[in-house]
Amino acid sequence: xxxxxxxxxxxxxxxxxxxxxxxxxxxxxxxxxxxxxxxxxxxxxxxxxxxxxxxxxxxxxxxxxxxxxxxxxxxxxxxxxxxxxxxxxxxxxxxxxxxxxxxxxxxxxxxxxxxxxxxxxxxxxx
Amino acid sequence: xxxxxxxxxxxxxxxxxxxxxxxxxxxxxxxxxxxxxxxxxxxxxxxxxxxxxxxxxxxxxxxxxxxxxxxxxxxxxxxxxxxxxxxxxxxxxxxxxxxxxxxxxxx
Numbered sequence: 001x002x003x004x005x006x007x008x009x010x011x012x013x014x015x016x017x018x019x020x021x022x023x024x025x026x027x028x029x030x031x032x033x034x035x036x037x038x039x040x041x042x043x044x045x046x047x048x049x050x051x052x053x054x055x056x057x058x059x060x061x062x063x064x065x066x067x068x069x070x071x072x073x074x075x076x077x078x079x080x081x082x083x084x085x086x087x088x089x090x091x092x093x094x095x096x097x098x099x100x101x102x103x104x105x106x107x108x109x110x111x112x113x114x115x116x117x118x119x120x121x122x123x124x125x126x
Numbered sequence: 127x128x129x130x131x132x133x134x135x136x137x138x139x140x141x142x143x144x145x146x147x148x149x150x151x152x153x154x155x156x157x158x159x160x161x162x163x164x165x166x167x168x169x170x171x172x173x174x175x176x177x178x179x180x181x182x183x184x185x186x187x188x189x190x191x192x193x194x195x196x197x198x199x200x201x202x203x204x205x206x207x208x209x210x211x212x213x214x215x216x217x218x219x220x221x222x223x224x225x226x227x228x229x230x231x232x233x
Contacts, residue, residue: 037222039169039222039224046212046224046225046226046227047161047163047169047212047214047224047227048224049214049221049222049223049224052220052222060219060220060221060222061221062221062222063127063217063219063221064127096168096169098169103175105157105175110157110175111216111222112159112171112174112175113159113161113169113171113214113222114171114174114180115171116168116169116170117168118168119168
């Protein structure tokens, strides 16, 4: 059974750096085709994709947020860490991590987020 | 940046067919997937790679993608299908993009 759980501070101050951890089980990021994505959702708003880290340590970021985001993995601990710098009240949201599976298609890969964590809510306030 | 556009809401009577569209430039050249999200819950993958259903997703959920539009179709809609639905694709730089979401109401 695949599970993911997000953890991190519920409250951060403006300008601080947010660090979130995704702890997962039931799969390994050492396995070909396994990845983890981060997604957020402000209250009452749409999903927004943030970042992805792949089994081969390739990393991909949201175009609009890439200067503020860093994603890393610790395969020995089955964890993926997302950091977001210079937090602002508009960054308040529920942050999700999701297992992302890559399947080979026509010489490339297709990715889909097939199992999601429950999410962790972050408030940004002084 | 790449954008996906969905209608804000769709209403459907129980037992009828609901169609939710997702529009993006040459979306048919990419693969689309669809997520269902009920209030207070995490998103659930219902369609991936345009037309494939994950294990456990009912057959009444189907997908298509051509030209600039991907479509999620719910046949024989049930009250339990009332939820927000999001389309998603990957842009040319391998970044993920979500549509704005469509609220499906079963009247």
